[in-house]
Amino acid sequence: MDQINHYFPSLTEDQIQKIRQIADLYKDWNQKINVVSRKDIDEIYTRHVLHSLAIAKILQFNPGTKVLDVGTGGGFPGIPLAIMFPEVHFTLIDSIGKKIKVVDEVVEGLQLQNVKSVNDRVENLDNQFDFIVSRAVAAMPTFTHWVKGKIKPKSSHSVKNGILYLKGGDLTEELQGYKTAEIFPIQNYFEDEFFETKKVVYLPRKR
Numbered sequence: 359m360d361q362i363n364h365y366f367p368s369l370t371e372d373q374i375q376k377i378r379q380i381a382d383l384y385k386d387w388n389q390k391i392n393v394v395s396r397k398d399i400d401e402i403y404t405r406h407v408l409h410s411l412a413i414a415k416i417l418q419f420n421p422g423t424k425v426l427d428v429g430t431g432g433g434f435p436g437i438p439l440a441i442m443f444p445e446v447h448f449t450l451i452d453s454i455g456k457k458i459k460v461v462d463e464v465v466e467g468l469q470l471q472n473v474k475s476v477n478d479r480v481e482n483l484d485n486q487f488d489f490i491v492s493r494a495v496a497a498m499p500t501f502t503h504w505v506k507g508k509i510k511p512k513s514s515h516s517v518k519n520g521i522l523y524l525k526g527g528d529l530t531e532e533l534q535g536y537k538t539a540e541i542f543p544i545q546n547y548f549e550d551e552f553f554e555t556k557k558v559v560y561l562p563r564k565r
């Protein structure tokens with residue numbers, strides 16, 4: 359928790375309060391529906407909250423931006439990002455109903471007004487978004503196939519709309535064929551060995 363304050367000094371008292379509540383809410387819900395591994399729940403601020411917020415180090419979403427979190431599970435990276443950007447509209451989608459139940463309970467517990475949840479496969483969504491965020495869902499070729507056509511062409515940001523994906527390890531092979539991909543090592547932003555191999559992959563929308 360202290361780490362989060364340190365890396366994001368401009369958080370308001372309300373945002374800090376909400377982030378503080380996260381551990382209790384997940385510890386409680388995780389006993390009923392397992393969405394976070396046991397080892398990770400003790401390190402929820404580093405492994406889930408801070409990891410999710412790495413995306414905020416790459417891009418500050420403008421107010422009014424529409425962001426889709428694909429395969430959100432229990433709400434990562436969507437929930438921490440929704441706390442960080444209260445004026446941005448987040449849609450969190452997962453194909454497993456009980457995971458979305460946890461998302462709904464956490465959203466209610468934190469009184470987040472900017473989060474909508476959807477229990478479906480992303481392929482079935484018709485809407486378009488400015489950005490798609492995700493972590494640990496599918497290899498990039500499968501993922502980009504699933505979300506094809508779901509990113510709006512016009513951007514209000516200084517960069518093109520696109521995908522911000524949290525990935526680990528050597529991505530050389532997986533990202534072959536994605537010439538416009540940019541890779542941001544998270545250890546450049548947060549000093550914790552957990553982030554040693556972790557990256558944010560930014561994939562701008564293709565024309």
Ligand SMILES: C[S@@+](CC[C@H](N)C(=O)[O-])C[C@H]1O[C@@H](n2cnc3c(N)ncnc32)[C@H](O)[C@@H]1O
Nearest residue numbers: 429430431434452453454478479480493494495
């Ligand atoms: C390994 S979990 C990751 C959960 C979360 N993103 C995290 O990092 O904690 C992958 C999630 O993706 C969901 N998922 C897989 N394929 C999906 C699809 N096509 N549409 C929506 N959700 C999907 C699964 O149900 C699962 O909850």
